[in-house]
Amino acid sequence: MPSPFAGPGASDGATVAPERDEAAVARAIAALAPVFGDRLTTNSVIRRQHGQTTTWLANEPPDAVIFALTTEEVSTIVRTCAAEGVPVIAHGAGTSLEGHVNAPFGGISVNLSRMNRILAVRPEDLDCTVEPGVTRRQLNEHLRDQGLFFPIDPGADASIGGMAATRASGTNAVRYGTMRENVVALEVVLADGSVIETTHRARKSAAGYDLTRLMVGSEGTLGIVTAITLKLHGIPESILAGVCPFPSVEAACQAVITTIQCGVPIARIELLDALAIKGVNAHSGLTLPEQPHLFAEFHGSAASVAEQAELFGAIVADHGGGTLEVAERPEDRSRLWHARHEFYFAARALRPGADALATDVCVPISRLAECIGESLEDLKQTGLIAPLAGHVGDGNFHLQVMVDQSSPEEVAAVKGFLKRLSHRAIAMDGTCTGEHGIGQGKMGYLDEELGGGVAVMRAIKHALDPAGILNPGKILGASRWIHPGEAVPLAAE
Amino acid sequence: MPSPFAGPGASDGATVAPERDEAAVARAIAALAPVFGDRLTTNSVIRRQHGQTTTWLANEPPDAVIFALTTEEVSTIVRTCAAEGVPVIAHGAGTSLEGHVNAPFGGISVNLSRMNRILAVRPEDLDCTVEPGVTRRQLNEHLRDQGLFFPIDPGADASIGGMAATRASGTNAVRYGTMRENVVALEVVLADGSVIETTHRARKSAAGYDLTRLMVGSEGTLGIVTAITLKLHGIPESILAGVCPFPSVEAACQAVITTIQCGVPIARIELLDALAIKGVNAHSGLTLPEQPHLFAEFHGSAASVAEQAELFGAIVADHGGGTLEVAERPEDRSRLWHARHEFYFAARALRPGADALATDVCVPISRLAECIGESLEDLKQTGLIAPLAGHVGDGNFHLQVMVDQSSPEEVAAVKGFLKRLSHRAIAMDGTCTGEHGIGQGKMGYLDEELGGGVAVMRAIKHALDPAGILNPGKILGASRWIHPGEAVPLAAE
Numbered sequence: 013m014p015s016p017f018a019g020p021g022a023s024d025g026a027t028v029a030p031e032r033d034e035a036a037v038a039r040a041i042a043a044l045a046p047v048f049g050d051r052l053t054t055n056s057v058i059r060r061q062h063g064q065t066t067t068w069l070a071n072e073p074p075d076a077v078i079f080a081l082t083t084e085e086v087s088t089i090v091r092t093c094a095a096e097g098v099p100v101i102a103h104g105a106g107t108s109l110e111g112h113v114n115a116p117f118g119g120i121s122v123n124l125s126r127m128n129r130i131l132a133v134r135p136e137d138l139d140c141t142v143e144p145g146v147t148r149r150q151l152n153e154h155l156r157d158q159g160l161f162f163p164i165d166p167g168a169d170a171s172i173g174g175m176a177a178t179r180a181s182g183t184n185a186v187r188y189g190t191m192r193e194n195v196v197a198l199e200v201v202l203a204d205g206s207v208i209e210t211t212h213r214a215r216k217s218a219a220g221y222d223l224t225r226l227m228v229g230s231e232g233t234l235g236i237v238t239a240i241t242l243k244l245h246g247i248p249e250s251i252l253a254g255v256c257p258f259p260s261v262e263a264a265c266q267a268v269i270t271t272i273q274c275g276v277p278i279a280r281i282e283l284l285d286a287l288a289i290k291g292v293n294a295h296s297g298l299t300l301p302e303q304p305h306l307f308a309e310f311h312g313s314a315a316s317v318a319e320q321a322e323l324f325g326a327i328v329a330d331h332g333g334g335t336l337e338v339a340e341r342p343e344d345r346s347r348l349w350h351a352r353h354e355f356y357f358a359a360r361a362l363r364p365g366a367d368a369l370a371t372d373v374c375v376p377i378s379r380l381a382e383c384i385g386e387s388l389e390d391l392k393q394t395g396l397i398a399p400l401a402g403h404v405g406d407g408n409f410h411l412q413v414m415v416d417q418s419s420p421e422e423v424a425a426v427k428g429f430l431k432r433l434s435h436r437a438i439a440m441d442g443t444c445t446g447e448h449g450i451g452q453g454k455m456g457y458l459d460e461e462l463g464g465g466v467a468v469m470r471a472i473k474h475a476l477d478p479a480g481i482l483n484p485g486k487i488l489g490a491s492r493w494i495h496p497g498e499a500v501p502l503a504a505e
Numbered sequence: 506m507p508s509p510f511a512g513p514g515a516s517d518g519a520t521v522a523p524e525r526d527e528a529a530v531a532r533a534i535a536a537l538a539p540v541f542g543d544r545l546t547t548n549s550v551i552r553r554q555h556g557q558t559t560t561w562l563a564n565e566p567p568d569a570v571i572f573a574l575t576t577e578e579v580s581t582i583v584r585t586c587a588a589e590g591v592p593v594i595a596h597g598a599g600t601s602l603e604g605h606v607n608a609p610f611g612g613i614s615v616n617l618s619r620m621n622r623i624l625a626v627r628p629e630d631l632d633c634t635v636e637p638g639v640t641r642r643q644l645n646e647h648l649r650d651q652g653l654f655f656p657i658d659p660g661a662d663a664s665i666g667g668m669a670a671t672r673a674s675g676t677n678a679v680r681y682g683t684m685r686e687n688v689v690a691l692e693v694v695l696a697d698g699s700v701i702e703t704t705h706r707a708r709k710s711a712a713g714y715d716l717t718r719l720m721v722g723s724e725g726t727l728g729i730v731t732a733i734t735l736k737l738h739g740i741p742e743s744i745l746a747g748v749c750p751f752p753s754v755e756a757a758c759q760a761v762i763t764t765i766q767c768g769v770p771i772a773r774i775e776l777l778d779a780l781a782i783k784g785v786n787a788h789s790g791l792t793l794p795e796q797p798h799l800f801a802e803f804h805g806s807a808a809s810v811a812e813q814a815e816l817f818g819a820i821v822a823d824h825g826g827g828t829l830e831v832a833e834r835p836e837d838r839s840r841l842w843h844a845r846h847e848f849y850f851a852a853r854a855l856r857p858g859a860d861a862l863a864t865d866v867c868v869p870i871s872r873l874a875e876c877i878g879e880s881l882e883d884l885k886q887t888g889l890i891a892p893l894a895g896h897v898g899d900g901n902f903h904l905q906v907m908v909d910q911s912s913p914e915e916v917a918a919v920k921g922f923l924k925r926l927s928h929r930a931i932a933m934d935g936t937c938t939g940e941h942g943i944g945q946g947k948m949g950y951l952d953e954e955l956g957g958g959v960a961v962m963r964a965i966k967h968a969l970d971p972a973g974i975l976n977p978g979k980i981l982g983a984s985r986w987i988h989p990g991e992a993v994p995l996a997a998e
Contacts, residue, residue, distance in 0.1 A: 015697035225718030475968030
């Protein structure tokens with residue numbers, strides 16, 4: 013019996029032009045149009061809005077967009093597309109950064125933003141169940157009166173379905189974990205249109221394979237998430253945030269390492285380099301000195317927060333950092349984090365007119381200072397403007413490269429830098445993406461990072477979606493568009 | 506194209522007698538004998554020791570046992586067995602409870618206990634990498650001098666490989682999570698003998714499918730774990746443990762719910778019912794009043810621990826509980842937890858001569874009091890002796906049913922009770938097993954619990970182990986023993 017992992021593992025990101033069956037697409041649309049009425053559209057503006065819009069990756073619109081309202085409707089769409097071999101791409105808030113929502117082989121984009129009901133909040137169990145179009149801000153507005161919050165915070169007001177699909181995290185992950193740790197259970201529409209629940213609502217289970225974690229981060233390539241049960245947390249009795257300057261990025265990283273090692277249960281610890289501070293000052297009207305800063309936040313009882321802040325202050329001082337300037341009032345704290353979350357726009361202010369290319373990598377924290385240091389030196393050598401912000405408690409950082417796309421030399425320089433950045437992180441036992449995902453943009457690094465693991469992913473993809481209709485051309489490279497009835501290879505072609 | 510999930514999902518636990526190919530087994534043993542010398546044995550005593558020994562499930566010994574020393578050796582064994590279509594069963598410390606190590610179709614048991622090197626400890630990254638035969642006590646002994654510990658604590662001195670394979674948890678899970686949250690990365694030998702790493706060592710990653718979580722809890726049916734990278738934690742500055750009595754199990758459960766809801770970061774919170782206390786008193790020489798008790802432990806700074814204990818004490822009083830009797834000295838604390846961990850033997854002391862059948866279920870915490878209450882009433886009606894101990898912060902509890910196996914009536918009564926217990930937990934949106942796993946013992950409940958999800962599990966199993974050689978007859982029911990070259994159905998037969 014041939015090995016199920018014997019297929020070539022290469023996924024170099026090149027999208028092999030698929031054999032596109034326009035007639036099949038037309039049949040699928042014709043079958044779905046009477047069901048969805050004006051919630052199915054082939055309007056070119058709307059189609060373009062459903063392709064990639066957040067970065068420089070080319071916009072690849074779907075053939076049609078359907079605004080779904082129920083799980084049954086999503087199932088109907090997938091079943092119809094499966095019968096015709098037409099791609100189906102899930103679309104949440106459209107805030108992903110690596111081309112996840114693009115339709116390189118055409119097909120139908122399922123817009124889930126109108127599936128935005130909060131189905132249940134269960135304070136006793138500290139969990140809730142929501143539809144995929146609920147956004148994290150909408151959820152937190154809804155929870156506030158009950159003294160609860162959902163901590164995962166990727167910056168943009170992403171949809172919960174999209175956050176589950178990309179394994180999102182953000183500033184609070186150092187304390188509360190990522191979507192990996194905070195999704196309890198999922199309802200998923202599979203490639204044949206059938207609907208499953210990945211698990212029940214108990215906090216832990218040893219019953220079979222962890223389908224929840226398999227779906228979290230699968231970027232819509234194994235199923236479409238139609239309901240999400242999430243862990244919630246009580247709003248802390250006390251919250252204290254503050255900023256402190258450092259003489260160097262390295263000193264700031266060392267302070268972070270010590271903080272984590274000492275077991276300070278810090279809720280947020282974010283690094284901004286001098287360039288990022290310059291942008292944030294200009295964009296958000298802060299007056300921080302133009303040097304690296306840590307933004308930190310502590311959650312707990314009043315006594316615990318005070319104790320954490322004191323210990324953190326001492327660690328900062330040990331590493332040559334300045335005084336922790338505390339934002340105790342909620343409005344000051346909001347202003348601080350608003351400035352951090354406006355990093356994207358602040359970066360743009362550093363080079364008006366240029367496009368922004370947001371990327372992220374993640375390394376073991378012991379390698380963080382080295383990885384950041386080499387990357388900043390690389391940028392200097394390359395002559396690029398790219399402010400840095402990072403969830404450094406996790407070893408995860410972002411660079412926002414500002415690029416003039418009308419200059420082929422500059423585009424080439426940026427591409428070279430991005431390649432070196434991923435290679436560097438992978439070589440340091442890290443990953444080419446800590447939270448943005450693979451999508452289309454990082455497919456070229458997956459083999460280098462995971463080797464034989466990619467063959468396992470391919471085997472799973474082929475087992476669960478043999479025709480390759482679910483978000484093809486993402487994570488594992490170009491999917492063939494296999495016609496109904498055609499023989500399906502078990503491993504990669 | 507037929508749906509990949511169209512196969513019958515039924516896994517009723519009946520083991521269809523496979524076509525057993527004695528000649529193939531003989532060929533595999535003949536091929537491996539020269540490589541392993543006296544580390545390969547067909548001694549019947551040793552073979553029996555490698556079947557199920559901890560509960561009443563029948564002992565089903567393998568045809569041979571090999572004591573492996575390296576990943577390459579495990580790969581050689583799997584490759585050889587794959588060529589002959591012979592089952593391979595991973596064996597760690599043999600402490601599993603649901604028949605995971607049994608060889609219902611014969612084959613070769615790979616004993617990993619001699620792969621017990623601690624490969625690396627990285628205090629800066631709060632992680633370590635170990636071979637699968639390292640036990641949790643061995644690891645914690647090794648870590649102590651560095652001020653670190655590994656929190657997952659399933660009671661028995663299980664091997665880390667086995668704990669990863671069964672998604673083990675235990676008393677500390679309420680604060681530190683289970684193996685699901687604490688495994689960073691795995692090295693795994695796949696069904697064709699190839700070796701992969703599931704991911705790199707960064708704390709988080711959004712690069713492709715979560716193969717780590719897929720392997721954790723797969724019970725050796727998708728691969729054999731040969732190295733594990735684990736998260737570590739700093740030994741808390743301060744630890745305080747204590748016990749307090751309650752007038753009823755329900756009052757104790759309500760106190761637990763409130764404690765969790767209030768966000769007390771409690772490290773352990775364990776319920777023992779009156780019967781369990783009686784056993785523990787007799788076995789470990791404690792003198793607790795024979796009523797339900799909570800055993801609790803707090804970790805943190807001295808101030809934080811005092812604050813947590815005070816808040817907990819107030820919650821306990823609100824629910825009619827007695828004073829928290831504190832064990833502050835390490836030796837008192839050890840005595841307390843030793844008594845809790847000796848629950849298995851304490852239970853046996855309640856009915857000398859009878860066999861012990863340990864089972865576990867897990868429900869959302871809001872249903873815990875109800876689930877426990879109904880189960881204790883059921884036991885009373887059935888006339889069975891079964892003390893209760895539970896990791897109640899997670900909604901997870903154990904019953905240890907004492908049974909005289911010479912009485913068919915009693916065996917039937919116990920089986921009926923176990924069935925009702927699982928049905929009850931599943932109906933309450935819980936699981937038939939929070940931490941023991943499915944193995945052979947709980948296969949009959951998986952369809953009821955997960956329905957269509959089981960078909961997804963089957964599709965994955967067939968994709969990654971098409972010949973069904975990896976620990977067949979576990980989780981998903983009887984695997985067919987497919988001969989090399991035979992056509993493999995994509996979904997379940």
